[in-house]
Amino acid sequence: MIDFQRLVLDNGLRVILHQDKSTPMIAVNVVYNVGSKYEDPTRTGFAHLFEHLMFGGSEHVADFDEHIQEAGGENNAFTNNDLTNFYDLVPAGNVETVLWLESDRMNKLRFSQKSLNTQKKVVVEEFKETCLNEPYGDMWHHLSELAWQYHPYRWPTIGREMSHISDATLEQVKDFFYRYYRPDNAVLCLAGNIDFGETESLVRKWFGDIPAGHYKSPDLCAEPPQTVLRQKVLYSDVPHDAIYRGYHMADRLSDEYYACDLLSDVLAQGRSSRFYQRLYKEQQLFSTIDAFISGSVEPGLFIIEGKNMPGVNMERARSAIRHELELLATELIPEKELTKLQNSVESSLTFGEVSVLNKAISLAYFEAIGDASLINEETHRYRSITREMLRDTAARIFREENCSELIYIAKESPLENEDLQIANEEL
Numbered sequence: 158m159i160d161f162q163r164l165v166l167d168n169g170l171r172v173i174l175h176q177d178k179s180t181p182m183i184a185v186n187v188v189y190n191v192g193s194k195y196e197d198p199t200r201t202g203f204a205h206l207f208e209h210l211m212f213g214g215s216e217h218v219a220d221f222d223e224h225i226q227e228a229g230g231e232n233n234a235f236t237n238n239d240l241t242n243f244y245d246l247v248p249a250g251n252v253e254t255v256l257w258l259e260s261d262r263m264n265k266l267r268f269s270q271k272s273l274n275t276q277k278k279v280v281v282e283e284f285k286e287t288c289l290n291e292p293y294g295d296m297w298h299h300l301s302e303l304a305w306q307y308h309p310y311r312w313p314t315i316g317r318e319m320s321h322i323s324d325a326t327l328e329q330v331k332d333f334f335y336r337y338y339r340p341d342n343a344v345l346c347l348a349g350n351i352d353f354g355e356t357e358s359l360v361r362k363w364f365g366d367i368p369a370g371h372y373k374s375p376d377l378c379a380e381p382p383q384t385v386l387r388q389k390v391l392y393s394d395v396p397h398d399a400i401y402r403g404y405h406m407a408d409r410l411s412d413e414y415y416a417c418d419l420l421s422d423v424l425a426q427g428r429s430s431r432f433y434q435r436l437y438k439e440q441q442l443f444s445t446i447d448a449f450i451s452g453s454v455e456p457g458l459f460i461i462e463g464k465n466m467p468g469v470n471m472e473r474a475r476s477a478i479r480h481e482l483e484l485l486a487t488e489l490i491p492e493k494e495l496t497k498l499q500n501s502v503e504s505s506l507t508f509g510e511v512s513v514l515n516k517a518i519s520l521a522y523f524e525a526i527g528d529a530s531l532i533n534e535e536t537h538r539y540r541s542i543t544r545e546m547l548r549d550t551a552a553r554i555f556r557e558e559n560c561s562e563l564i565y566i567a568k569e570s571p572l573e574n575e576d577l578q579i580a581n582e583e584l
Contacts, residue, residue: 158533159510161520162353164360168369169341172360173520173529175348177513183252183349184517185245187259188525190344191337192239193316194309194455195375202280202316203333206325208236209276211243211338214267221258228254236314239454240525246514249350253359260363263343266334270327277322284319292395293565296462303387303561304403304458308380339370344524348517380405380456387561392568397444398465399565400474403458404554406450409526415538416550417450417459422498423490423547424448424461424481431481432463442469442477454526458561459554471564485551489544502539 161175193204211234212221225232230247245255288294297313305311316322345364347356383405407413425432425448432446443463451457465474509515516532523531 159516159520161529162357163524163529164357166340166361166365168365168367169339169372170364170367171344171524172357172364173344173346173524174351174353174356175346175513175516175520176351176353177349177516180349180513181249182246182513183249183255183347183351184514185247185252185255185259186346186348186514186517186521187243187263188344188346188521189241189243189338190239190342190372190374190525191241192237193312193314194238194377195337196309196312198309198312198317200321200325200329201312201318202284202314202322203325203330204241204337205236205314205316206276206280206322206330207333207338208234208241209279210266210272210330210334211262213272213276215258215262216265216267218258218261219267221262224254224258230255237453238310238314238451240522242518242521244514244518252347252351252356253363256359256363259345260367263338263340263364264367268327268331268334273325273327273330277325280315280322281319284315284322288313288315289319292393293399296401296563299389299391300401300403300458300460300561300563303389303563304383304405305380307378308455309377310380310453310455310457335370337370337372339372340364340367341369342372344521346517346521346524346529348520349513377455383559383561386557388564389562390564390566392566395565395567396464397467398469398471398474398567400461400463400465400471400478401563402461402478403561403563404460404556404559406457406459406554408456409452409454410531412538412542412546413550413554414450416542416546417554419495419498419502419539419542420485420547420551421448421450421459422501423485423494426498426501435481436463436477440477441466442474446478471566475562479557482551482555486548486555487552489548492544495542495544495547499539499542503536506535 159175161173164172191204193201196203218224225245228247228251230245232245234243247255301311301313406417424430432448436442436446444466446463448461450459461478463474519532520529523529
């Protein structure tokens with residue numbers, strides 16, 4: 158059980174405080190409720206751009222990282238479809254330095270054309286490196302567009318097009334900041350060697366006067382149920398033919414989410430998993446094969462990715478995957494197998510709670526998506542999944558009409574199976 162205190166400042170900032178006297182450190186985590194799903198379809202990649210801009214200087218701070226390092230700490234950030242997260246870890250005696258830094262950049266960034274140009278260049282280079290010059294690097298661009306026709310998950314966090322970042326103007330960036338990076342759209346969490354009263358006073362001192370933004374969550378287009386198999390083939394300079402299958406699944410707070418997470422472990426967690434034992438080791442169809450969930454707050458994807466062994470025809474590879482999914486949809490997995498998976502998940506969750514940084518990130522995350530107390534329900538949610546629930550979930554989501562399939566064919570290897578039915582549009 159992770160105990161914490163919660164308070165809300167007059168400007169709407171939600172604050173979570175967790176005390177852990179076993180460590181000399183304090184983790185400070187700030188989550189902003191802005192991910193790529195909130196972007197204008199013609200200006201994508203802005204949330205990720207701001208992950209970089211937030212380190213480019215604020216009103217009274219020219220170099221964020223320099224002060225963190227002088228305080229003996231470390232820091233970083235990440236962005237996804239739903240949220241942008243900034244975290245810091247420092248010795249407890251230097252926590253006020255972090256609160257000063259985080260409050261200064263929440264209040265006002267040091268906007269300049271020079272800083273914007275610098276960060277745009279960094280992000281554009283990252284786009285080129287990870288999406289254009291990396292084999293299979295454009296997977297999310299293609300699979301997202303296949304799976305979502307209306308919801309803004311249809312473009313990846315890094316952006317739909319590189320030009321959306323390179324063409325971003327200073328006024329567009331300022332508007333984005335003052336719309337989303339406001340205290341009433343954020344969660345601040347401190348975890349570690351804190352004193353509750355003293356920490357609350359420091360939080361009010363540094364964050365209490367930041368003006369609220371009067372944030373209103375935008376209405377997002379709901380994705381209607383998928384009714385036909387969607388497929389796309391790419392002939393590309395990749396080392397192996399590859400297949401990606403994305404199945405629509407429920408949102409982060411649903412029981413189905415936990416069932417899908419366990420199903421992904423049944424298929425691909427470790428050397429005893431079904432994909433490893435049957436498709437990799439026994440049949441030798443794939444050089445690598447994996448199954449995972451997107452982890453998004455709103456309904457996301459259960460994804461299977463496999464890279465074929467040389468000479469393995471794509472129809473055979475696809476059929477083998479479908480066969481394993483059909484078994485999960487029609488048969489109960491052994492009770493011993495489920496217990497082993499649940500024990501493994503509980504062990505991972507418990508081990509994660511040793512780190513104050515992990516606790517700060519998780520507490521802020523759960524508060525941002527609903528309630529920080531959800532962190533204490535995770536183990537129970539996984540334990541409550543039954544074999545019948547796994548079977549029924551598999552039957553519900555692993556349907557061909559619920560699937561979006563992306564296939565890469567290496568340019569140098571011929572497409573061996575002439576009967577492979579793939580199109581660039583819905584069939």
